[in-house]
Amino acid sequence: MVTIQEMIERIKPLDQKAMEEAQRRLDSLTKPPGSLGRLEEMAKQAAGITGEVTPDLSRKAVMVMAGDHGVCEEGVSAFPPEVTPQMVLNFLGGGAAVNVLARQASADVVCVDIGVNAELEHPGLEQRKIRRGTGNIARGPAMTRAEAEAAVRVGFELVAERAAQGYRVFATGEMGIGNTTPSSAIMVALTGISPDQAVGRGTGIDEARRLHKVDVVRRALEINAPDPADALDVLAKLGGLEIAGLVGVILGAAAHRCLVVVDGFISSAAALIAVRLAPQAAAYMVGSHMSMEQGHALLVEAAGLKPVLHMDMRLGEGTGAVLAFHFIDAAQLIMKEMATFESAGVSGKE
The missing domain is CATH 1.10.1610.10 (Nicotinate-nucleotide-dimethylbenzimidazole phosphoribosyltransferase (CobT), small domain)
Known part of the structure; x- marks a missing residue:
């Protein structure tokens, strides 16, 4: 192990x-x-x-990690938690935005249940569940340190398996209702910026709910007291299982000498954790796009990313990262x- x-x-x-x-x-x-x-x-x-x-970079995969979040109990999202498993089935059916864009880019979508709060069965699903959703970070830690490490290992091993099959380009993708809240909390813990600067509108909440979300992030930091010098502690106390899985994807790509294209806000939080754990991993990352999510510009700067696209996107799933595949292909054709x-x-x- x-x-x-x-x-x-x-x-x-x-x-x-x-x-x-x-x-x-x-x-x-x-x-x-x-x-x-x-x-x-x-x-x-x-x-x-x-x-x-x-190099031959023709084999590409977007790794879509799915997990639920206990912090949804605080009313931080415009969508109910039930959307997470529903969207997983949509990915597996090929009907989500990331599926459409991946087909255009001749890339494969790998959908991973790493922490969905439901029992899902599908022949195309990677069943790697660590637990059924995280704890409510406004009231306690998201997960144990051991669970965080196990989730990182999932991402690392999935990349290792596909690198052995000839994949050389990976993209970070995710699905998890409520996951901009833990991502914002991670950003605050590791950069020292204020919760108000870090917290955006996520799935489209109004200003009143955004301010409530700011307060939720503030409480999460106070209650959990993560150690900013220990990125794994921050991840375990504030993060999500899908975020941890993406940390593993990034470390796995770097360890196997593959490119890893980082998507939007949530993926950038994972990238920040990854570079705090392994600064040398930054050289293997390609920044894909500048999200519309508030705080993303500061987050990509902290993670050392340099986004290629400015498309006013904020969907997640890996959509911006898959669009950036075309630029990687263009560079190789040149x-x-x-x-x-x-x-x-x-x-x-x-």
């Missing part, structure tokens, strides 16, 4: 030689140096992660198909 420390120790630095070779390739292409901006950065990053200048100055007979820079 792999421990979190062992996960961390398996994450190695990027391959600098491959990145230098990728840079030479980019500089030889028929364009001014650096003129393709983030696409060039992505190409270099992919080379450093995989150790190959033009590396593989664009002519060099020499091959095209074009005069280079003097």
Whole structure:
């Protein structure tokens, strides 16, 4: 059974030689140096992660972790908790937004029951339930430290299984009614910003309920007193099972030299936990989009992410991350198909 420390120790630095070779390739292409901006950065990053200048990144998966939250008892969401298992079945039926976008991107959707407060059966479901939902963080801890570590292990092992099958790009996705509240609490605990700055409208609540949600986050911090120097303590006391699973996805991707594309607010909270546990994991992450959720700009900055897209999205599920797959593909096509100055007979820079 792999421990979190062992996960961390398996994450190695990027391959600098491959990145230098990728840079030479980019500089030889028929364009001014650096003129393709983030696409060039992505190409270099992919080379450093995989150790190959033009890796095969065709096999992609979005890992949709699903879990419920006891804090829904506090009335923090516009939707009832019953929506979580209903949406899991929607994912498995191929009808959710992430399914549509994943089909367009030729990516697979892996739906994981890591903490849904219902018994679900479906041949396509990854049954990895740690417990049926978290505790109410406004009244006590979300879970035990052992449960948090077990949930991280689930994400790590799922990535390990698929990396062995040839997957080299993963996206973080999630489903869990109420999960912007624990994500905000994690952000407050680890960055020191105020609950009012961190808490947004989530599923579309009004200002009165947002202020109530601010108070819920404040109470969660006071009651649980998480240690900001111990990211696993913060995760266990304030987080969600799906958030913990995504921490494992990020650590697993980094340990297996795969790209991991981080989605929106909830996924970014998981990314922040991951980089506090393993700072070297940041080099394996690609920021996908800037969410409309209040506080996301501060959260991505804290996690060291640099989002590619600004689409005014706030759905979650991995939707923004899957859209970013197209840019990863574009970067690889540039590396593989664009002519060099020499091959095209074009005069280079003097």
